[in-house]
Amino acid sequence: MPASPQDASQSRHDARHSPARDESLTIGLSAVIVAVTGDDPKVLVVRRHGGRDALPSGPLERGHRTLETGLRNWVERQTLQKLGHVEQLYTFGDRDRSETDGDHATRRLSVAYLALVREARPAGDAGTAGADAVWTSWYRFFPWEDWRDGRPAILDVLEPALRTWAAADARHATRRLERLSLNFGLGDEAEERTGWNDERTLERYELLYEAGLVAEGRRDRDSTPAVRHQMDTEMAVDHRRMLALAIARLRGKIKYRPVVFELMPPSFTLLQFQRTVEALSGVRLHKQNFRRLVEQQRLVEETGETSAETGGRPARLVRFRREVVLERPAPGVRLPMASSKR
Amino acid sequence: MPASPQDASQSRHDARHSPARDESLTIGLSAVIVAVTGDDPKVLVVRRHGGRDALPSGPLERGHRTLETGLRNWVERQTLQKLGHVEQLYTFGDRDRSETDGDHATRRLSVAYLALVREARPAGDAGTAGADAVWTSWYRFFPWEDWRDGRPAILDVLEPALRTWAAADARHATRRLERLSLNFGLGDEAEERTGWNDERTLERYELLYEAGLVAEGRRDRDSTPAVRHQMDTEMAVDHRRMLALAIARLRGKIKYRPVVFELMPPSFTLLQFQRTVEALSGVRLHKQNFRRLVEQQRLVEETGETSAETGGRPARLVRFRREVVLERPAPGVRLPMASSKR
DNA sequence: ACCCTTATGCTCAATTTTAGCATAATGGGG
């Protein structure tokens, strides 16, 4: 790899040096676009006839000043969605991402973004041939992440399978059990049950992947007998991993930054707000405490108006107080903890 | 890139599509390598004769399975440092990163990583011609971030300059003042002083950049009169931004993950530990409360041995309890809040 | 008017956090 003369001195340590030019390299941008409608956290996925579901992805185009504007541009063009909050998630560049492109592996870099949109528009096609963008509950891809109605049934299948996997390899059994305990709250013995940590979505997915319990894990390195469970919905390449990361990030972030509001309509009731947070975090919250939290942090303010209803007494309509960003050091919805009650 | 028949349908929305090939594209990996010696948070920078300081950076080499192993490899080879914790920070891909490469801008993607190492080895050269890697306190690049000895003097220069900048543009004055208030704790009026938030390092740097108060900001778009302050040490391209991000991330992370231990020797006293946390976060902590926190979270355990000393009564030597990772949902050093006292 | 349902107000107790006070060990200097 020849360096130009003036670069010669700035050798090794220099970023401007040694592009990976000799290797076939492509760069894509992928987006996890999230909206919440009613009780469901929705993500926009491209459903291909025949193929696996995928996240909307596009090329890195020239002409855009930043990666983010590039992303915003094509997403808004393609899906007709106006993006609110956008943040970069991670850059995936594993060699094996590429689906063996002949003999010499092409490295495929993919920069994943998380985007929040206020309303889940029909989305529909979007001018794409042979693929439709549809809003899908993210729990379709991660059924074990939804604890809102109690412990997800699918864990009755996954837990034993995970234990079996852990025990299968004598050398790593201890470490594996530790990880299970930490991430799935499978207290080994009388071990104090650590409980469910809603932010460990990615780690849990990776464990399931390693254990060969998700479709992608089986495909990529067809090991393990594999537990077929109806609800395990596969996605293209490493898109499910991106989604897992997005969920984890968002669940973490709502606790210290007022990003949830990017998902709410201009005015809403406190219960609607609570349901949205619950949808994202996958756990139930204690209603009165949730309200207390929101109000004393002054995250919202009255609109004066009052509800349209869902059942009982009319509820006040509130709106997000944008000023809070300036007041509290780290405003957000610090979840008042889970509650079994609805 | 010819798509195989079954891929033909996966047009637009697919990541595997439309690489940005027509645009000259290079990819580099940059590393913010952090160590703490005594009271100083150190970062490894490449000091070029004549040029600006830079972060160690290298090419994305083929042959490595993941970006992270690629990074680990060349860093360990080049700097002879054994990396502990490594995490991806961000991918920078702004068009204007490239230093005008003739007429058609080449896009330079740079994936930045944060790496923690236990000891700051002399590092010295590392087989590089014309550049030396040296450990430097990160406060050399961000003097306003060190509040350990009270309010940094440099703020007496920056604050007025920032206010002037904010007021200069009538249209954006309000928003700018809000940002100043939020990030620098410049309560506008009698406004309750929000206080200093140690994690807002990146936002503060960006404000200073926009205001033309850091060297890079002046160079890239030579605006504003610019306040020359001795301590403002410039770095190459957007390396100082990367460093700001690294600091912010690390400051945030130590609060909920036991990463600090990656920076500590095998055994240490509680005060040493506290000093390390203070070095990173840039604020003083209340000693007794810090200890209580550490102990009741059982982050450490006795070694049985006892200190070597720094002054008074000998201190117990403790070591990190690796098991904590499995017990607490999110172990870390939740800073017990700042204290003016030493 | 009575019942069901959701909205809100408030209270009480259990914990956690903030700020200090007080005592214990060591080394150095009169």
Place this chain on the structure above:
DNA sequence: CCCCATTATGCTAAAATTGAGCATAAGGGT
């Protein structure tokens, strides 16, 4: 050898935050 400065630790009272519920308010429906 005693006094002092210095750092290590142990403990505690007061304040603030959380976790759980009880009780009452308002609508809609029968």
